[in-house]
Amino acid sequence: MASVKASAAVSHVGRIRSNNQDSGYAGHQLFFVADGMGGHAGGDVASAIATHRIADADVDHPTPAEAAAELESALLAANRRITETVADHSELTGMGTTVSALIIEDSRAVIAHIGDSRIYLLRSGELSQISTDHTFVQRLVDAGRITAEEAMVHPRRSVLMRVLGDVESSPEIDTMVLDTRPGDRWLLCSDGLSGVVSFDEIQQILSSDAGARQVADRLVKASLDGGAPDNVTVVIVDIGDPPAPETPPLIVGSAAAPLAFGQPTEPARARGIFLTPFRPHPVQETHFEPDSEEFFDELIEEDARRRRRRRFVWGFWIVLLVVAIVAAFVLGYQWTQTRFYVGESNGRVAVFQGIQQDLGPISLHELHTETPLDVSELRAYDQQRVEQTITAGSLAEALLIVQRLEASLE
Known part of the structure; x- marks a missing residue:
């Protein structure tokens, strides 16, 4: 039977952001990352709310199937809690969070995922991305419209099509149950890592013989060395024997600090959530757009128009440059002929x-x-x-x- 041999969770604000909107959790059987969105309007609040609710699923489950059902139910409950919080605090409208979660249960890996945080598996030195990003650019890649390399630099790479938040009452959660075996190393991370550090470098760091905490630190450092424009959160789970000793769950990022702000309304106080009525200096890079075919087609057409405009502008400047070079040559030649x-x-x-x-x-x-x-x-x-x-x-x-x-x- 496979069991959790070691685990680690590390979160860093990065080099650009002023606050950490990521949260990470490394428990007994449950592990996840949550990347908040909404900038100072509540990204950290959303990921913290989701973390504290989803952490309730860190219990023994009779079967992997029941673990999958419980994990999906926990994410949907977190979605409702975020929606209720927004109803009590209108200044937090638009906040949301991604979640990529893993439960290890009876040699099975139970996965629940929404958004663009990622789950990777390193097995026998080979790294695989297990989760699929719920992003606009991933839809373009799946449709064959752009390559994975083009997606890395696409102007809409930060547009999420699915998140937990106050937009959908029952967002679609990807769930799956996979085998896991001794020697496996699982990585859960926010896009602050995957968007900065290359796949090959992640594989190289994960393949080292270092322990879970040391590997997590190295991954975060690699993101910081790459500029770390966003928060970065990493959770490492090593499978093997002997099982990890019983320790308290580790929470990192925004969920590690109490949310104690302002004067909440009574319903929010009853749930133990205290939020600020105002947050200056908004930072809103990642954002959510509804996952619908009509909107998807509209975004594609908008991108096509942008590409046409960009080609026209580039063509105009290239023609202008060529004309300037030719004019300079002609005038220069004419001047030489007066000598x-x-x-x-x-x-x-x-x-x-x-x-x-x-x-x-x-x-x-x-x-x-x-x-x-x-x-x-x-x-x-x-x-x-x-x-x-x-x-x-x-x-x-x-x-x-x-x-x-x-x-x-x-």
Whole structure:
């Protein structure tokens, strides 16, 4: 029978955000991450509310199927609690959270997932992404409209199509039951890790022989080294023997601190939830849009219009740049043709139109007049001057130089 050998949970605010909207939980059998959305309007509140409600599912279950049902029920109950909180605190309207949860029960891994936090499994050195992101760009990838690489930099990569929040009373939760075996290493993380650290680097760190806590710290550090524009939360679960000793559940992130703010209404006070009536400096990068085919098609069409506008703008600037380069070349060439110099042609003194330099294969000068005056007949000093060319500001000045060279022979 597979059991939890070790686990760890680490959360960091990152390098950009001013508060941590992530929460993480590492319990006896239950492990999950919750990534709040809504910025300072309540992302941390949503993930904390979900964490404290879902943690109630960290109990023994008769069968994996019953564990899956209990876990899905806990997520839906968390959704209702968030909705009730918003009803009591209108300033929190729009808050929500992702949840990716795992229960280890009788050599089975019971999974519940909504949003874009992720669940990975490292088995025999091979890393697999178990969960599927509920995002707009993932829909585009699934539809074959963009590649996974393009999704990483897509302008709508932060648009979530499914979350726990005050929008849907019964959001669709992905659940599954998988086998797990000794030696497996499970990773649950917010997109503060998966959106910054590459798949290969995550696999490399997870494959090390280090313990669960050390691996979790290394993953968070990798995100910080990559700039960590968002909060990052990591939960590691190692499967094997002997089972982990009984320890109190570990809660990290926003749920680790009490939510004690402002003056809540009576229904909220009865549930033990204390929230702030006002939060300055909103930060709202990740946001939710309804998961409907009509809206999906509308977003695709909007993206298509954006791409067409972007191509038009780029095309305009490219054409403008080409025109500027051509105009600069033409004007430059015309200017060179107003210049003259005296040099040598076939051993004789000659007048050239243009300048001595060439522009790649393009010659910027041509022979204008070849005089009967042999260079060899000139004085040594004048020979050297002609061989090195003598610049003239005009044709008349160049012809005057030739006359002076002829006069020097008399």
